[in-house]
Amino acid sequence: MDKKMIAKYEEQARIIKALSHPSRLIIIDELHSGRRCVSELTELVGSDTSTVSKHLSVLKNAGLVFVEKEGTTVFYNLRMPCILDFFSCIESVIEANALGQMENVISCKTKK
Amino acid sequence: MDKKMIAKYEEQARIIKALSHPSRLIIIDELHSGRRCVSELTELVGSDTSTVSKHLSVLKNAGLVFVEKEGTTVFYNLRMPCILDFFSCIESVIEANALGQMENVISCKTKK
DNA sequence: TTCTTACTTGGCTATATTGCCAAATAAGAA
DNA sequence: TTCTTATTTGGCAATATAGCCAAGTAAGAA
Numbered sequence: 001m002d003k004k005m006i007a008k009y010e011e012q013a014r015i016i017k018a019l020s021h022p023s024r025l026i027i028i029d030e031l032h033s034g035r036r037c038v039s040e041l042t043e044l045v046g047s048d049t050s051t052v053s054k055h056l057s058v059l060k061n062a063g064l065v066f067v068e069k070e071g072t073t074v075f076y077n078l079r080m081p082c083i084l085d086f087f088s089c090i091e092s093v094i095e096a097n098a099l100g101q102m103e104n105v106i107s108c109k110t111k112k
Numbered sequence: 113m114d115k116k117m118i119a120k121y122e123e124q125a126r127i128i129k130a131l132s133h134p135s136r137l138i139i140i141d142e143l144h145s146g147r148r149c150v151s152e153l154t155e156l157v158g159s160d161t162s163t164v165s166k167h168l169s170v171l172k173n174a175g176l177v178f179v180e181k182e183g184t185t186v187f188y189n190l191r192m193p194c195i196l197d198f199f200s201c202i203e204s205v206i207e208a209n210a211l212g213q214m215e216n217v218i219s220c221k222t223k224k
Numbered sequence: 225t226t227c228t229t230a231c232t233t234g235g236c237t238a239t240a241t242t243g244c245c246a247a248a249t250a251a252g253a254a
Numbered sequence: 255t256t257c258t259t260a261t262t263t264g265g266c267a268a269t270a271t272a273g274c275c276a277a278g279t280a281a282g283a284a
Contacts, residue, residue: 020132021241025128082201087124150232162273
């Protein structure tokens, strides 16, 4: 595995890590419906404004969102809507997991 | 945002988090070519066997891989190959990021 | 049984992430 | 200018993650 390849995987991981938090997923999902300002997202997520602002900067640093400033208001926009497709795969993993658990219950194979 | 929704996003985040490490991405990518045992993946990733084993258990707990044991050898398999589509989106984010940086250089807007 | 190979788990330290509060900044309004 | 609203940043404590070594388990060979 050469350095270039490793750098590629590190870069991918950095972006995926930016998606790996429930609050940030809520934000990404919401931005599919259009741009939102920080206060709207703060209201939606239900954390402190500063916390939401930091989540937004994580998304921005990953290149997943971009901003439009209008007066004192900062609007966040989704940069790559293809992220949506990805959610459907994650959902199918979750469904498969649920199904697997159900099978365990039915056949009494549930682990200790 | 009701509890059920929050639980959904938490579950999604849990699975995405399992993907958010370069070594685990290397593993996922490799498994697209077929099942691999722990020693093969250890060789590929280049970390301690115990480290790789822990990465594999993270992927297994997320439902992203499943195992087949044959004697003392444990083969890991990809459970949801749709994960591949996702990589192409991440790659497009990376490309867009690179392009954006290039524009900054050209227009001398690079930040301090 | 003992040895070896393949893998997992425990335990530890180092590092990173999260979330809150408080303080700083920025743009308008008064 | 001062006040207010919108947002970001600094700092800190709590928690989670990563990686290594050492020890444990499991299956087959000798």
